[in-house]
Amino acid sequence: MLHKSYTVTEAQKKLEQYCAYQERCHEEVIQKLKSLNMIPQAIDTIIGHLLEHNFLNEERFARSFARGKFRIKHWGKIRIVRELKARQISRYNIDAALKEIDNEEYIAAFNELANKQWDFVRESNLLKKKKKVFDFLMRKGFENQLIYTKIAELAGN
Incomplete structure (x- = not known):
């Protein structure tokens, strides 16, 4: 079975929707682009575009993730930190995320x-x-x- 191939512009539009639907971390976006069979240069270009146009924001993702997992799933801080680290979120953004929890x-x-x-x-x-x-x-x-x-x-x- 042949997979559909996307141009950079098509993939960019697709990822804009993907990121607009729900906050995403860089790792999720990279995996999504790889699943679309994008080459590394295209991935870098698209990620740059998403960052520049604020579709992708690691701190916003971390804060939203922490709020959601605490309020909806009732996770403690240790689990939230572990899950954010697994998503390769920086220490700075993890600390910012924990401030979201009163x-x-x-x-x-x-x-x-x-x-x-x-x-x-x-x-x-x-x-x-x-x-x-x-x-x-x-x-x-x-x-x-x-x-x-x-x-x-x-x-x-």
């Missing part, structure tokens, strides 16, 4: 999630219950100290 809102969301999970886990053995809740909150990407403190409070010790 600390009081973060603690409130964490407490709500921990309380819900504590009530949800049906386990008569207290140690096993603590471990299950701890593991869940770790996967969500919350800080160890926050989790230990909350579990001690929930277990009543």
